[in-house]
Amino acid sequence: MSGRAEKEETLRRLIAELRLMQSSAETLQQRLELLKTMEAELRIAESALKTLREMREGTPILIPIGGGAYIDARLGEVNRVIMGVGADVSVEMKPEKALENITDRLEEVERTSKVVEQQLRQLLTQIEIHQEGISRLAAELRGGAGVRET
Numbered sequence: 001m002s003g004r005a006e007k008e009e010t011l012r013r014l015i016a017e018l019r020l021m022q023s024s025a026e027t028l029q030q031r032l033e034l035l036k037t038m039e040a041e042l043r044i045a046e047s048a049l050k051t052l053r054e055m056r057e058g059t060p061i062l063i064p065i066g067g068g069a070y071i072d073a074r075l076g077e078v079n080r081v082i083m084g085v086g087a088d089v090s091v092e093m094k095p096e097k098a099l100e101n102i103t104d105r106l107e108e109v110e111r112t113s114k115v116v117e118q119q120l121r122q123l124l125t126q127i128e129i130h131q132e133g134i135s136r137l138a139a140e141l142r143g144g145a146g147v148r149e150t
Contacts, residue, residue, distance in 0.1 A: 004141070011137045018130045021123055028120040035113045042106045049099050052078045 055061075057077050062070040081098035082090050093101065 007137055007141055011134065011141065014130055014134050014137065018127065018134060021127050021130065025120060025123050025127060028116055028123065032113060032116050032120065035109055035116060039106065039109045039113065042102055042109065046099065046102045046106065049081065049095055049102065053095055053099075 052075070055075055055078075057075060059075040061073055061075050063073050064070050078095055080092050081095050082092050083098055083101060084090050
């Protein structure tokens with residue numbers, strides 16, 4: 001195989017690798033967005049539980065039912081929380097235990113987010129290196145377009 005043919009083959013390989021890395025980066029970005037959404041929801045739940053613990057029974061509250069609509073209600077005794085644990089399974093627990101569970105889940109989501117962010121940064125660095133290599137190799141091939149090796 002000639003030097004030019006080897007460079008062309010290397011260029012094709014680098015481009016294929018770049019596409020795979022870009023696809024992986026997109027997947028990591030989507031995962032990170034999902035983790036950020038989960039974190040925001042857990043923080044809302046944490047805040048709501050902390051607030052409800054301090055409120056008295058009979059306190060007027062508005063319950064959101066979606067679409068900007070609310071039900072005017074009064075707070076009952078807050079002695080149990082029903083938590084979704086996955087696969088359409090829910091568990092009933094005391095507010096303190098629910099708050100502890102939410103805090104644990106928040107910590108896990110934060111740890112996972114940091115790992116995914118680090119993986120994404122590393123992958124973006126590799127993408128940049130590959131792009132530079134592709135540009136350099138493409139420039140070499142363009143520069144030698146009129147020259148044939150014998």
